[in-house]
Amino acid sequence: xxxxxxxxxxxxxxxxxxxxxxxxxxxxxxxxxxxxxxxxxxxxxxxxxxxxxxxxxxxxxxxxxxxxxxxxxxxxxxxxxxxxxxx
Numbered sequence: 001x002x003x004x005x006x007x008x009x010x011x012x013x014x015x016x017x018x019x020x021x022x023x024x025x026x027x028x029x030x031x032x033x034x035x036x037x038x039x040x041x042x043x044x045x046x047x048x049x050x051x052x053x054x055x056x057x058x059x060x061x062x063x064x065x066x067x068x069x070x071x072x073x074x075x076x077x078x079x080x081x082x083x084x085x086x087x
Contacts, residue, residue, distance in 0.1 A: 004033040012045050019052050 011028040018025035027046040030039050061069035 002033070002035060004031045005035050005038040007031070008034050008038055008042050012042055015049055016045065019049060022056075024053060024056060025049055 008028065008031055015025040015028055027049050028042055030042045030046070032039075034042070058069055061067075
């Protein structure tokens, strides 16, 4: 395994661990020097990180009574919370 792959996977692990612990996490910069397979995994993980970040923000906004929060329309993870917001 290349050093770039190892470094990228370590960064992804830290970000995904943060999400699993309920903390916010930043997406990981995908190095062009990493292998194609590792880049593909990193890009997919970054999409998951972005979606959970928005989900976290929306959940916090609803918990604080801010029902005017406007999440992205194509984020299907939020559908149950959007219906709660509407009611």
